[in-house]
Amino acid sequence: MNSSWLKQHAWVLNLVVASLAFYHYQKAGYHRPKLSLMFIFASLPAAFYGGTLKVDGAVYDTLLSAALLFAAFRLATTQHDEVQLEILPPPPMQTTVPIGASIGFLSGMIGVGGGIFLSPILVLKRWATPKAAAATAALFIWVNSAAGLLGAQLSGQLTLSVDPLVSFAVAVGLGGFVGSKFGAEKAPQSTIRWLLIGVLVLATAKRGIDLLS
Template structure:
C-alpha cells in the first residue's frame, strides 16, 4: 500500500524535475526542498545528498541532451567551469556535515537559490565570454559548495552566466546542465570513496521514474521556449518554504 505522503512526494518530484529541466537544471535544490518538507527530512545528511545527486544525473542528462541537440551548447564556455568544478565537487562530497550546520547551509542555499531566480533575467542578451581564470574560480567555488551541500550547482551557475552576460539564456541552460551532471557524478564518487552511500532501491526506483518523466517533458519544453518567468516564481515559492521550514526547526 503506497502512503499518501509518498504519492505527494512523487508528484512534487515530478513537478520539480519538469520545472528545473525547462531551464537546464537537474533539480537538486528542489529535490532537497521537497524532501525537507516531509518525514524524509529526519534522514541523515548523506541520505538526502545521494538522492539529490542521483536524480540530478537523470534530469540534467536529459536536459543537456535536448539543449545540445538544439545547438545551444558552447564547449569553450562549459570547459573551464566544468574542469574546475568536478574535482572540487568530489572533495566536497567527501565531507560529512551533520545536524544544525547542515540545516543552516541547506537553508542558506535554498534562500540564495530563490533570490538568484528572482533577480536573474533569462531574456536574450548580448554576451561576452568570461576569462578562463574567472571561469575556473567560479566553477571551483560552486563545485566545492555543491559537493558539501548535495546539489549539482546549476542553480548558482545559471544565474551567474546570465547576470555576468557570459551566455544567452539557452547557452547558459546547456552549460548548466552538463555542469550539474558532472558535479553530481563527482559528488557521488566522493561520497562512495568515503564509504557513505546508502541507497534504498525501493525509493530510488519510483523517485527516478517520476523525475525521468518530468525531466523529459521539461527539457523538451525548455529547449524551445525562452520565457521562464512563471517557472521561476513557482520555484521560488518551493525553495523559500523549504528553507524557512528547516530554519524554524532549528529555532523551535
C-alpha cells in the same frame, strides 16, 4: 533520513534529469562546449572533495537560502530582453576557476548539482542566454553529481536505497523529459528565465521549511 542519505539520492536523480535536459538543449543547438568546460574544469575536483564531507547545521541552511533568494531577486529585477542582448565571450580562466570551484564544493557538500547557482550567474553576466545557460547548467549538474557520488563512495558514506530510488527516477525522468523538451524547442527565452526564478524561489522555500522543522 540524514543529510548524507538525502544528498546521495538527490545526486542520482540529478543524473537522470540532467542527462535528459542536456540532450534536448544540445540537440537544439544551445550548448557552448567551451563555456561549459571552463566552469567544469574547476568544479569537478571541488565537488568530489565536497562529497567526502558531512555537513549539517542551521547556519549553513540559512546562508544557502539567502544565496538562492538573492539570485532569484537579481534575475527578477534585471529588466532586459535576452534575445536582443549582446552575449559576451566566455570569461577568462581566472574568473571561471573560482566560480566553478566554489559552486562545485558547495554542490558536493549539500547534494545539489550546482546548476541552480551557475545559471543565474551566466545570465546576469551576459555570458549566455537563458537556454544556453540551461544547456551548460545541465552538464554542470551531471558532472558535479557524479563527482559527489564518487566522493561519497570513496569516503565510505554511500548508502543508496534502490526501491524508492527507482520509483523517483521514473517520475523525475518523465517530468524532466517533457520539461526539457518544451524548454529547448518551444518556450521563449523569457519563459526559461522566469522558470529559473521559480525554481530558485521554490528551493529557497524548501530550505526555509527544512530550517524551521
